[in-house]
Amino acid sequence: MQVKIGTRGSKLALWQAEHVKGLLEQNHPDHEFVVRIVKTTGDMDQKTPLNQIGGVGLFTRQLELALDAGEIDLAVHSCKDLPSEIDPRFRLSAFLEREKPLDALISNRIRLSDLKNGAVVGTGSLRRVSQLKNYFPNVETRELRGNVDTRLRKLENGDYDAIILAYAGVKRLGLESVVADVIPEDIMVPAVAQGVVAVETRHGDSAVQEIVSVVDHLNSRLVAVQERNFLRIVEGGCKVPVGCYATFRKDFRIRGFIGNVDGTNAVRHELVLPADGFEDAGEKLGLAMLVDGGAEILEKIKEMEEI
Secondary structure: OEEEEEEOOOHHHHHHHHHHHHHHHHHOOOOEEEEEEOOOHHHHOOOOOHHHHOOOOOOOHHHHHHHHOOOOOEEEEEHHHOOOOOOOOEEEEEEOOOOOOOEEEEOOOOOHHHHHHOOEEEOOOHHHHHHHHHHOOOOEEEOOOOOHHHHHHHHHOOOOOEEEEEHHHHHHOOOHHHEEEEOOOOOOOOOOOOOOEEEEEEOOOHHHHHHHHHHOOHHHHHHHHHHHHHHHHHOOOOOOOEEEEEEEOOEEEEEEEEEOOOOOOEEEEEEEEEOOOOOOHHHHHHHHHHHHHHHHHHHHHHHHHHO
């Protein structure tokens, strides 16, 4: 049986797809696995700020269309790119073991502690902008788009004092040497399911679902599902500065962030639940934060978008 693996064409996306391919080949030597590149909206437009392109699924919709058409048998995603609710035609059949989900400050000039004195930091994420400004009011943020190589080149050209990238992507590309600091979650709560690679299949395709089940990592699935439940409750996306980070060890801990775009107003909460009672952790956290000022923040952001 030949199994076609769909992916975006960036270096990081190809690394993820090849990683999935290698794991599947180890477990299913009797099948042939091939990688197919699919261009997405987010890849075709690398200049417009993400919050202005509009809609969800900027990096996933075309992959789902190819999956639905039978052009590919499974799609490999950065889980943080997926909308909070999956089209019923598909299902998330595997969550690979999570890499460290925190954000990283990339610079050869400054460290995280220097940001209190002000600096120019590049990022295309409203979540990062909001939390940076909330914690370091003197920081100036500038829009930054493009793949990892493009962003690093812009940093080297002197356009920024530092940029922020997901540590997971930097590590997967073997670029840990450019990291000045890993940013703690009490300063910057990561994006929902950051660091998790997800495998999407057609609903009802039991053959492919069984094949990919061997790469599903239970702990990563449990935390990613709860973080995504939080996202569903607060209706967050690239247009809204929200973050969520869950860990499951002796107990289940889940932390959330909702902020306005300039970081002057923010809500941060953390729930700690027993290991046998966290099934609605994401929903509980989201509802509590909405009541505690999150709903007002999100409503004001929506009003600003409509002006």
